Structures are given as C-alpha cells and as structure tokens.
Amino acid sequence: MNREKRTEIFQRLRAANPEPTTELNYSGPFELLVAVLLSAQATDVGVNKATARLFPVANTPESILSLGEEGLKEHIKTIGLYNSKAANLIKTCRILLERHGGEVPRDRKALEALPGVGRKTANVILNTAFGEPTIAVDTHIFRVANRTRLAPGKTPRAVEDRLLRTTPAEFKKDAHHWLILHGRYVCKARKPDCYNCPIADLCEWPEKPV
Known part of the structure; x- marks a missing residue:
C-alpha cells in the first residue's frame, strides 16, 4: 500500500x-490505568459497569489499597479474571505510591514495570492520557x-x-x-x-x- x-x-x-477516544469511562490517568488493566479479555461495556461501581468508592491508589484485595474483588467480580486483576491492581497501587508519588508515570519503562501492564497497555496510557503518538x-x-x-x-x-x-x-x-x-x-x-x-x-x- x-x-x-x-x-x-x-x-x-x-x-x-x-x-x-476510548470507549472506556474514566477521569484522569489513574482511572484510565485501572480501566485498561481491567479490560483484558473483557468488553469496554463490562469494564464500564464495574468501574461505575468502583470509582465512586475508590479512584485513587490510596483508596483502592484501603479496600484491600478482597474488598476490591467485590467491586470487579463481574469481570473475567477478576482475581488476578485485583492482585495486580493492588500491587500497582502500592508501586505508584512508593515510587511515583501516587501518580501514573508518563514513561514507558516505568509503566511496563507495573504488574499487569504490558506494551499494549502502556501504549494506551501514553496515547490516551498523555497524548503521545x-x-x-x-x-x-x-x-x-x-x-x-x-x-x-x-x-x-x-x-x-x-x-x-x-x-x-x-x-x-x-x-x-x-x-x-x-x-x-x-x-x-x-x-x-x-x-x-x-x-x-x-x-x-x-x-x-x-
């Protein structure tokens, strides 16, 4: 061609x-990161239903950590692979707080170091949250x-x-x-x-x- x-x-x-733009519902880089992490082998519609329950209760690394892994699962259990996704999200929140001041890094290497984040997810975050090409x-x-x-x-x-x-x-x-x-x-x-x-x-x- x-x-x-x-x-x-x-x-x-x-x-x-x-x-x-994405069909995932989000406000800010962290909510987008959560939504994209939850979207693996799931539809955007299904993710949006789960985050509509989760985000009013917890939409920061601190608040998700305060739910704990079991509490987080209760909010996302309608999504496939929710057990592993909950574990990864809890670990990711901890890393964001310990290494990045609670902010989502605008750096591919740092993003790909987060549990459950591969190249595709990093590209989505860099593009949709930060406007990278x-x-x-x-x-x-x-x-x-x-x-x-x-x-x-x-x-x-x-x-x-x-x-x-x-x-x-x-x-x-x-x-x-x-x-x-x-x-x-x-x-x-x-x-x-x-x-x-x-x-x-x-x-x-x-x-x-x-």
Missing part, C-alpha cells in the same frame, strides 16, 4: 470521527491492519512498528482509536461490513465483496 492511499484512509476516518495494537487493529494491508505483520509488535513507520505524522496520535473503532464496528472479525465501509475502495483485502 502506498503513502497516498494510507493518507486517504486516515483522512476519511478523521472526517467521520474528528476527535476519537503511540499505537496500541489489540485484536481489532491487528485484524484491520492485516486485512486492509494498511500495515501487515505476523505479530502485534510487527504491526505496531509498521504503523508507526508508515502512518503520516498528522494522523499518528489518533490512528490508534480510529483503527480500533473501525475494527469494532465496521471491519468486524466474522462479517466485515464492507458495503458500509468508508474505505472499502482503498482496502486491499482480496476477499472484499465490493
């Missing part, structure tokens, strides 16, 4: 959604990048590296959200909605029906 086509793809996605490759982005041939790669990291290398600078900060939303609602896994896709004519998927 050439640069002109990539540029047109992002121009159309931007025209349809000028200010894209990072691209977190989840299953939606991985599928869209490969299917459209926008940035084909055999692994999420390969797709991320290619997207960072080939996405024009003016689109890089929002590319993450545009591609996730496109994969979630249009370029779906089992039945992509090619007939209502704003970039169907630019897509290089050989099986597209249009």
Whole structure:
C-alpha cells in the first residue's frame, strides 16, 4: 500500500470521527490505568459497569489499597479474571505510591514495570492520557491492519512498528482509536461490513465483496 492511499484512509476516518477516544469511562490517568488493566479479555461495556461501581468508592491508589484485595474483588467480580486483576491492581497501587508519588508515570519503562501492564497497555496510557503518538495494537487493529494491508505483520509488535513507520505524522496520535473503532464496528472479525465501509475502495483485502 502506498503513502497516498494510507493518507486517504486516515483522512476519511478523521472526517467521520474528528476527535476519537476510548470507549472506556474514566477521569484522569489513574482511572484510565485501572480501566485498561481491567479490560483484558473483557468488553469496554463490562469494564464500564464495574468501574461505575468502583470509582465512586475508590479512584485513587490510596483508596483502592484501603479496600484491600478482597474488598476490591467485590467491586470487579463481574469481570473475567477478576482475581488476578485485583492482585495486580493492588500491587500497582502500592508501586505508584512508593515510587511515583501516587501518580501514573508518563514513561514507558516505568509503566511496563507495573504488574499487569504490558506494551499494549502502556501504549494506551501514553496515547490516551498523555497524548503521545503511540499505537496500541489489540485484536481489532491487528485484524484491520492485516486485512486492509494498511500495515501487515505476523505479530502485534510487527504491526505496531509498521504503523508507526508508515502512518503520516498528522494522523499518528489518533490512528490508534480510529483503527480500533473501525475494527469494532465496521471491519468486524466474522462479517466485515464492507458495503458500509468508508474505505472499502482503498482496502486491499482480496476477499472484499465490493
């Protein structure tokens, strides 16, 4: 795929959604970190239901620690893997207080040192909370990048590296959200909605029906 086509793809996605953002409900970097930690193998809708119960009670490292692991589980038990997520979140809160003054660090290495935080989560925090031009490759982005041939790669990291290398600078900060939303609602896994896709004519998927 050439640069002109990539540029047109992002121009159309931007025209349809000028200010894209996450569908997780949050206020501030710490609430976002909690929501993203809880979102592994869970839907944003499910996470939002849990955090709607949790955040009014505890939305700082101190207040979550004061709940204790068992108390935290009571608030997030509707989410898959809640036992391990609760354990990781308690450890993360402790580290934030001990090493970062209770603040979420704006640093990839420090973020990835937090329990339960990998590269993808760190990219989400850096992008959504701090406006960094990072691209977190989840299953939606991985599928869209490969299917459209926008940035084909055999692994999420390969797709991320290619997207960072080939996405024009003016689109890089929002590319993450545009591609996730496109994969979630249009370029779906089992039945992509090619007939209502704003970039169907630019897509290089050989099986597209249009």
